[in-house]
Amino acid sequence: MADTLTKAAPATQRTGANPEPAPAPTVIADGVDIVYRVHGTGTSGRGAATAALGRILRRRKGGGDGTERGVRTVHAVRNISFTAYRGEAIGLIGTNGSGKSTLLKAVAGLLPVERGHIYTDGQPSLLGVNAALMNDLTGERNVHLGGLAMGMPREQVRERYQEIVDFSGINDKGDFISLPMRTYSSGMAARLRFSIGSAKDHDVLLIDEALATGDRSFQKRSEARIRALRERAGTVFLVSHNNKSIRDTCDRVLWLERGELRMDGPTAEVMREYERFTSA
Numbered sequence: 001m002a003d004t005l006t007k008a009a010p011a012t013q014r015t016g017a018n019p020e021p022a023p024a025p026t027v028i029a030d031g032v033d034i035v036y037r038v039h040g041t042g043t044s045g046r047g048a049a050t051a052a053l054g055r056i057l058r059r060r061k062g063g064g065d066g067t068e069r070g071v072r073t074v075h076a077v078r079n080i081s082f083t084a085y086r087g088e089a090i091g092l093i094g095t096n097g098s099g100k101s102t103l104l105k106a107v108a109g110l111l112p113v114e115r116g117h118i119y120t121d122g123q124p125s126l127l128g129v130n131a132a133l134m135n136d137l138t139g140e141r142n143v144h145l146g147g148l149a150m151g152m153p154r155e156q157v158r159e160r161y162q163e164i165v166d167f168s169g170i171n172d173k174g175d176f177i178s179l180p181m182r183t184y185s186s187g188m189a190a191r192l193r194f195s196i197g198s199a200k201d202h203d204v205l206l207i208d209e210a211l212a213t214g215d216r217s218f219q220k221r222s223e224a225r226i227r228a229l230r231e232r233a234g235t236v237f238l239v240s241h242n243n244k245s246i247r248d249t250c251d252r253v254l255w256l257e258r259g260e261l262r263m264d265g266p267t268a269e270v271m272r273e274y275e276r277f278t279s280a
């Protein structure tokens, strides 16, 4: 496994001629490749336990030529480089399986890179529809635990509790916040996750499809919040298949296709090309 390098990037750059501080880079991806290894393939229909035992025995026998039978690789991201700056909202687009979520997870430090490096200034936080909250705990407990897990002081979580609940709209149709999260619809759960995740100012906020869930009015609220988060501090990355959300929220777009960066530029330009590509 290769390592994901997380280093502080220079906070500002200045040129002699221009007294204005240059925009501060927050994320630098430098020639990044990401490869998944899928174990247990080619097991000829054997059960999972038998296949796992076989893998252990093969490993004990030694690596041989270094490749393991029954392991397949998926090269999900190929040689991607970009620099993101403070104050930018960057959309990540591409057809299914093009590597958007994979790249986002690597920026968050949750996946190792095979080649290249990712440098981040500040702590990236991944706010995905699958962000881990505890299904057996009430919404209320999850607000507190989620806030603490993001590093908010206990007092701040208490102060912002009501606002988090109100923003999520969970209690709009009754007292649902005191019920376990497993009783929520997928849309309700996603709204609460977004509401918790966005209650804190993030250096680098990574949002994976959170806006695809929730109804139109919640989507509008979320978009406004993303704009506010972006103004207050860091950089926002948004993965979405909703072209309108991308247009309304982002000023720059990275378009990935088959793991490669096909285009990186102003939203209008990239979206025009992408829509031409997807409608062809």
Ligand SMILES: Nc1ncnc2c1ncn2[C@@H]1O[C@H](COP(=O)(O)OP(=O)(O)OP(=O)(O)O)[C@@H](O)[C@H]1O
Pocket (backbone or CB within 6 Å): 036, 037, 038, 074, 075, 076, 094, 095, 096, 097, 098, 099, 100, 101, 102, 103
């Ligand atoms: N855990 C995994 N193990 C193996 N391969 C994976 C895994 N997760 C994703 N992949 C593969 O990596 C490639 C990129 O997937 P990824 O989820 O990053 O794409 P995406 O652009 O986010 O797709 P979508 O728009 O459908 O959500 C795909 O070929 C996918 O099959």
